[in-house]
Amino acid sequence: MTLILSNDDVDRLLTMEDVLGSLESAYRELGVGTALNTLRVDLLVRGPKPNSVHGFKTMSGSVPGAGVAGVRLNSDIVHWPEIGGSQRRVKIPSAPGNRYVGLVLLFSVHTGEPLAIFPDGCLQRLRVGATNGLGAKYLAREDASVVALLGSGWQAATQLMAMCAVRKIEKIRVFSPTAANRKAFAAEMEKTLKVEVRAVDSAEEAVKGSHIMAAATNSVNPVLMPQWVEPGMHLSTIRHSEIDGATLKKCDVLAIHHRNLAVGIAQKGLEKEVPEMEHGDYGRPDLLHVGIDWNELPELSDLAVGRDPKRQNNQQVTCFLNPIGFGMQFAAVGARLVEKAKNAGAGKELPTDWFTETVHP
16 A cells, blocks of 8 residues: 655654654765765746746655655745845745645655655655754764754744754744744744744844854845854855855865755746856855865765764864755655554555556556
8 A cells, every 4th residue: 555644744743853863874875875866856947927937846865774765846836036135935835725736755665666655845844954953963062052043934943953952952043034923933932942042133143152053044145144153153054055155164164965956957048037046056156266165075974974074172163054955865754754654543545556557667
């Protein structure tokens, strides 16, 4: 039988500890060459609304240690409005009922059969948070207790959940451009995490005196200024556009999720209308002018297997850049999700032969 799960199932069944453990094992496999990934590929055509595109995104990966391979796909309408003085990447819910479209298909590497199908939404933000959490586990100072969070949107909560899972966090300061959003977010996260979470009036105020700075925005422009960086900080981002070369130059240890970024294939003439072609997911940042070679930076899988040096003391500045996702992440965490769902009797089962065939493909 093939299991059909919902975002509610994901939220109810998976803990941050589940996701951290699943991903750490997968990155160790990746580090020794047994787990595999493809590049993320986005097909971009003009969208139905002014200055929008339809993006069809796919990414896949195989994690033999978990017995699975998976593919994540998204069908999105995207635009780039200016919000709070910064250009943002925003998905428009355009499917019937004003809904988004994102799916994960999970397969067995032993039989090839489809094991599960579920939406990507809740899992995708869990894996982003956990990936940055692993970066902090390997690079942040052991006594880190104060977090600055820039952003209060969909990705922000799991960043805090992950940081609290890998370090003993006592204080969190949050800034995002809209006061009502950051105040509501801070109140909600204080209840959830049982630590002090305070909304502040500027990004600089949030960052000052922090041990970990986590950016979790959809900005295509830098949100962290180099003059704010203090000795001992760990910097963490979910988009390489959130941080510039001058800031990265201040880092003693710099690691990245992976050297390969997304491939954007756009309709003729559309390339110049998509900001991310220049500032976002579809190109490596040009850091050679500040003496940083992107191709030589250690990856998270290197850190997971202990191949590269880590923080040497509490005065060093470290940074983890997480600009792009992997299909492997969805496969690894999906395997844990299916295990817990079966134990809990969650989801709905459909006959696997609905998705298999007797005709040689």
